[in-house]
């Protein structure tokens with residue numbers, strides 16, 4: 001049957017439907033002709049204007065001395081959903097909801113990372129947000145035991161940790177180490193900033209370079225080696241990462257595990273620009289210059305800047321050293337790299 005035959009043999013209902021579709025298409029084309037998509041230039045101008053209004057007011061409050069810049073930044077970040085749990089995996093949500101007992105003895109430390117190029121600028125964070133994803137990964141890879149109560153979850157996590165020799169590289173003052181120690185692990189940390197060692201009493205945090213572990217721990221090996229936000233571009237370049245990866249593998253026990261996590265959340269534009277303003281203010285730099293630099297970038301580059309802490313650790317470096325990769329995925333706001341030393 002030809003198209004012509006089809007036209008002449010179609011029913012009145014079919015002809016009416018095709019006429020309606022034809023009219024709709026025509027209307028859509030007319031509409032498209034009239035509606036101009038906003039240009040990149042226009043989008044940028046509107047966005048810039050909105051952000052100026054939002055951030056400008058805060059800057060006045062800070063200049064008046066009512067709030068510190070870092071506290072204001074923490075509030076903006078929280079408000080912009082940077083610590084939001086929306087995108088968390090179901091299993092993680094269940095783990096987190098049941099983790100209350102694990103954090104029951106949580107200590108609030110009067111110490112924080114300062115913005116001096118080696119830490120982040122937030123003065124406060126929800127205390128329990130640190131470490132939950134790490135514990136979740138440990139449980140997932142080493143236990144996987146079902147749990148239906150906080151008691152059972154705590155017991156499962158303790159079972160994984162009790163008596164294990166654990167090393168955190170780039171541990172800061174050791175907030176996570178304190179938690180792992182309380183859960184029964186035998187913990188140590190290495191941190192390049194000497195002033196962090198001894199900040200938390202009773203913790204074995206040693207001043208040293210992760211690339212020179214032999215000098216710090218001799219030939220000792222560990223069941224679990226982990227890092228959180230050490231292997232990020234902001235902290236380590238690729239070359240240092242490779243150097244450190246080699247050392248970490250040498251100091252991992254046969255059958256041991258390495259977990260490396262790098263925060264990988266997308267920041268709101270207001271958080272990024274406000275944090276730039278805070279840094280510039282502290283360093284006495286000109287904000288206008290930074291803003292020009294930022295807004296003159298193409299859209300995709302500005303977008304890329306919104307991702308914090310791009311990872312500098314190439315998982316190939318772990319594979320080359322004889323580890324087996326168990327996980328390499330972005331989940332729960334972090335890039336998780338999990339590798340084990342022996343086939344299991």
Ligand SMILES: C[S@@+](CC[C@H](N)C(=O)[O-])C[C@H]1O[C@@H](n2cnc3c(N)ncnc32)[C@H](O)[C@@H]1O
Pocket residue numbers: 118119120169170171172175190191192193208209210211227228229230235236
């Ligand atoms: C972004 S902070 C993360 C701290 C901690 N892991 C946390 O999650 O809260 C990175 C830490 O790594 C430390 N660091 C950087 N390079 C290091 C190296 N080569 N050896 C040991 N520590 C290092 C920094 O001083 C800083 O305290």
